[in-house]
Amino acid sequence: MNAAVFFQQLINGMSLGSLYALLAIGYTMVYGILRFINFAHSDIFMVGAYSAFFFIVIFRIPWPLAAALAVCFTALVGMTIDRVAYRPVRDAPRISALITAVGVSSFIENLGLVTVGARPKAFESPKFMSRVFHIGPVSITGVAIWVPIITFMLLVVMMYIVYRTKIGMAMRSVSTDIEATRLMGVDVDKVISYTFALGSALAAAGGILWACKYPRITPLMGVYPGWKAFTAAVVGGIGSIPGAMIGGFIIGLIEVMTVAFFPDLSGYRDGVIFLVLVVFLLIRPTGILGETLKEKV
Amino acid sequence: MSDKFRNTLLTIAFIAFLFFVAWLADSYLDEYVMRVVRTGLIYVTAAVSYNLINGIAGQFSLGPNGFMALGGYMVALLILPLEQKEFVWFLQPLIWPFRIFSLTKPLFPLALAIGGAAGALGALIVGVPSLRLRGDYLAIATFGFSQIIIVLANNLIPVTNGALGIKGIPEYANVYWCLTWAILTVLVISNLANSSYGRAMKSIRDDEVAAEAMGIPIFKHKLLAFVVSGFFAGVSGGLMASLITTVSPSLYSFSMTFNLLIIIVLGGLGSITGSTITAFAFTILSEALRFVESPINIGPVHIPGIAGMRMLVFSLLLVLLMVFYRQGLFGQKEISWDWVLSHFKNRDYQGVKTCPQKTDRS
Amino acid sequence: MSSKNGSILALDNVTVSFGGLLAVSDFDFTLQRGELVGLIGPNGAGKTTVFNIITGQYEPVSGKVFFRGQDITGWRPDRVTCAGIARTFQNMRLFEGLTVLDNVLVARHSKLRSSMLAAALNLPSYVKEERQAETKAMELLDRVGLVDLAHTQAGSLPYGQQRRVEIARALAADPEVLLLDEPAAGMNPEETMRLMEFICGVRDEFGLTILLIEHDMKLVMGICERIRVIDYGMSIAEGTPEEIQGNPKVISAYLGEEACDYA
Known part of the structure; x- marks a missing residue:
């Protein structure tokens, strides 16, 4: 393996990793606040891709506008899921919330199968995404370059919201101590709602970019990226936003490099990620940047 | 005659009655109906064993499909006839020792027991590291492990024949075997749940810290529940392999766990009676809804089948259950002989008894 | 030291x-x-x-x-x-889904000699041990004046009685x-x-x-x-x-x- 190929794989890994990072942030934000895993997040990702697809193909809306509309629509879907399914079980035992999330995830996937069918749809990505760049022996598609750049811009916006705005402060406050925040007069349900909206918007952006990279979209397209992004969130330390970003890049690189260096193991590319997930849960469940939680007796 | 002795007699009589009904059904009902009955009985075995870990011990596992896969592949490898083995693994040979022997029909129970042992061993290997985790983390770890098992099934061609799966498994899983294992599972797990060990598991479910402070080694008891559950999951996977005559990674995918989850939630987490009844109800409902997924021709009008419709209905059902009817049909209650008899004697008896003291067998 | x-x-x-x-x-x-x-x-x-x-x-x-x-x-x-060494908890950690008697019996579990197999198969050795544990637990419930409530779900009792169950449970650990x-x-x-x-x-x-x-x-x-x-x-x-x-x-x-x- 020469340096050029390695460099190419590095770019591919970063590109894939940035998508996982976008998705991982949604998992980590919801976990940070509600201490529960939103299984349906991977399906939100799919909803994002499909809504962009329909805005472009059916309504013939220009690409950038369609993407923006799709992100807003998906954010609304995320808020609705929280309002309809998760809020009623918020005070129930944790196991109930988890079962609900499993149910919602399966509901969205099958709703997709029923309404748009299992057959893949061809996603139209904009011209600048499909151009190929040649740098010496390395050839890189526009997608591989644009995805990390757009991701980076989105992350800057997200960090601004979380760390520099009032609603972001409320989000961080709720994740530190939900009861105390409630006592301070903050409408916790509203903050949680916005958290779902923000997480879902990022997932939608991730879904659209994913569809540019892999233009065959199906109702089950979110399942594996979802688990990998979740693994990324665990690796980075679930509950930590910077952790989710770091984790995303790590998982993207592991996946790409496994296939590049060990072509025989390509059948195991999903297995490797689950192995990383399990190993991290067992050895360091708090991840790289997470904090330890001690149960009070 | 003590109550306990009376209950034992009633249980024996009831089991005899069930076998009689099975014999009647087998003689008079058609092949399709009997297939549904057998599927229902296998689901009883799988769901009751899953309820032991999720409902009784309160440890949220998302991995029973993995243990069912272990049992299913093991049984398939044991009972597949030798010539079929050569036919399936014509490119890459099947691993030793499975390529040199094949268990015949009379040894089917042995094959199932070995399948169960495979499930139990898998549960032990998965449980030792992951049962130190709690709640969501445990759920994710068990999910991860079962996905790894499925990925292995897709790739270990010399053992599993990969994504193509293994075809031509003899259909030994008749209604009597399915019924025998369903009864065994219900008896053993309800006995266990009502024993001192079961009480220890329930105490862990209710409050882990207090259970440990009362002298219960919690890890050991979680692991016991997990391994017993894995054994019966393995058996049910084996029965299913023989019923369907084909195993493939997709048979034991996460949707299997999802189905079991609906069953135990609908029946009531922790209620063996509930799981038994809803396992059957689910199987029948699932068959009844099959029509929505297959194309229908009414005269000249052609209605195409809608794939995913059944799962859509079941997912919606699961969410609605969690939001509006969390305790399920039975909550943590059981139907016992004491309850049935008192119901006959006295019509105003106050509902189903909670966690009965005397041994009860539903 | x-x-x-x-x-x-x-x-x-x-x-x-x-x-x-x-x-x-x-x-x-x-x-x-x-x-x-x-x-x-x-x-x-x-x-x-x-x-x-x-x-x-x-x-x-x-x-x-x-x-x-x-x-x-x-x-x-x-x-x-x-x-x-047995204890009670400040915030009363009873096993709320279990009956009062079962709460006390949980603390006797560590004294049990029978294996899980013996328990699952209801072997006579286990049944005998279980009966002894039950007698002991009922004695303790009698001591705290809760015999009549032995088969009530623990979580449904009023506060003061729950405290007594907790003490009985701690005493059951000998x-x-x-x-x-x-x-x-x-x-x-x-x-x-x-x-x-x-x-x-x-x-x-x-x-x-x-x-x-x-x-x-x-x-x-x-x-x-x-x-x-x-x-x-x-x-x-x-x-x-x-x-x-x-x-x-x-x-x-x-x-x-x-x-x-x-x-």
């Missing part, structure tokens, strides 16, 4: 911290067999933390815990309980040392009076050594032979009820703050 002067329970220079914050520091304490000792201090002083150290819920950063001369530092809680964490919390004066008699009664009947945390000063001063006061995780005084009531350090640190409790 070994245990001090044949005491039944000894804490030797124990320190516990959470994230750098000292919850209990350099704590020395001994219990003689048969004593009834009170542990008091303002809220957040570290009283429950001391219990959690003894029963193995927390592992101390430094220092050692001795039970009957044996070093039990770092033992898992279930092992500590089997060795002979302890030598019993740790009671605010046993009178939420009780009315009359119930508290009966609880005081009950505590003294079981101590004599079962030959127990009792350490209790309590805010109800009437109870503490009424039944404890010796009282230890802690504040900010450190011992500030020890003595008989009379000595403690007159100790200026205690008054400023503790009674000054919660004078209304004392009145």
